[in-house]
Amino acid sequence: MIGLIVAGIVVLGLIVWLMLKPSKPEIASQTEAEMPAHWRYSDRNVMLVYIYLSGWLVRKLPGGATERNGFIQSYFKERFKGVVFDTAEEMQRALNYPVHVRSIAAWVNKRMRKPNERKQLMDYLIALVCDRERTAQMQLVALMRFADLIGIQLAYVEQQINWYRERNNPDSETDPMMDLLVNRPYKRRNALKIVQLTDPITVDQLKKAYRKLAKEFHPDVLHTASEAEKLAAQQRFREIQEAYEYLLNEEA
Numbered sequence: 001m002i003g004l005i006v007a008g009i010v011v012l013g014l015i016v017w018l019m020l021k022p023s024k025p026e027i028a029s030q031t032e033a034e035m036p037a038h039w040r041y042s043d044r045n046v047m048l049v050y051i052y053l054s055g056w057l058v059r060k061l062p063g064g065a066t067e068r069n070g071f072i073q074s075y076f077k078e079r080f081k082g083v084v085f086d087t088a089e090e091m092q093r094a095l096n097y098p099v100h101v102r103s104i105a106a107w108v109n110k111r112m113r114k115p116n117e118r119k120q121l122m123d124y125l126i127a128l129v130c131d132r133e134r135t136a137q138m139q140l141v142a143l144m145r146f147a148d149l150i151g152i153q154l155a156y157v158e159q160q161i162n163w164y165r166e167r168n169n170p171d172s173e174t175d176p177m178m179d180l181l182v183n184r185p186y187k188r189r190n191a192l193k194i195v196q197l198t199d200p201i202t203v204d205q206l207k208k209a210y211r212k213l214a215k216e217f218h219p220d221v222l223h224t225a226s227e228a229e230k231l232a233a234q235q236r237f238r239e240i241q242e243a244y245e246y247l248l249n250e251e252a
Contacts, residue, residue, distance in 0.1 A: 057096020
């Protein structure tokens with residue numbers, strides 16, 4: 001009987017120890033910088049998103065990693081105060097191994113749901129690439145690609161890119177290749193997504209889709225909605241109008 005009691009106490013103690021034992025931090029694959037979907041939301045994992053995407057972008061420009069190291073370190077100290085994180089080690093992983101962008105985008109869409117959290121991430125990536133004199137076309141294409149994957153309006157990304165271009169080079173002319181290589185394919189696909197159509201489309205189909213969505217999201221319809229809902233509807237209505245006008249011009 002005493003033996004059974006002792007054994008029971010030992011088993012109970014083991015269970016308690018396992019419950020209280022600190023879990024090991026989630027670590028990405030040694031051969032790929034990725035964000036598995038089952039990883040929980042935490043400051044450290046958000047930092048991994050930032051660092052992996054940083055590595056993915058800066059290595060598209062020769063010498064980019066060295067030039068932008070100071071910017072990355074300063075941003076992390078300000079944005080992630082008090083979080084224990086080896087920025088240099090994780091940045092090395094992002095530079096040395098393939099970055100699984102789609103797995104990162106899927107994690108962002110699933111886990112980063114706080115207001116403006118995705119926009120804040122996108123603002124950082126745009127600044128990382130554009131707040132400098134040298135920017136590669138491949139980096140701009142990558143920015144547009146990732147923005148599309150996480151649902152950021154491409155018109156916003158284009159606006160921010162142009163703001164940095166004008167600030168850094170006030171006398172520079174618009175690069176025609178940017179519209180050809182970066183904006184046009186994404187703009188059309190994004191506009192089609194907003195008006196809920198797929199190619200090929202006709203002008204009549206476009207007008208019909210616009211009337212339906214405009215009726216649903218017009219601010220005048222939401223008399224009983226909250227202020228937050230009204231603001232969201234106004235934003236959605238503007239997006240629908242911009243997408244409609246862009247596609248109408250393309251089809252014409």
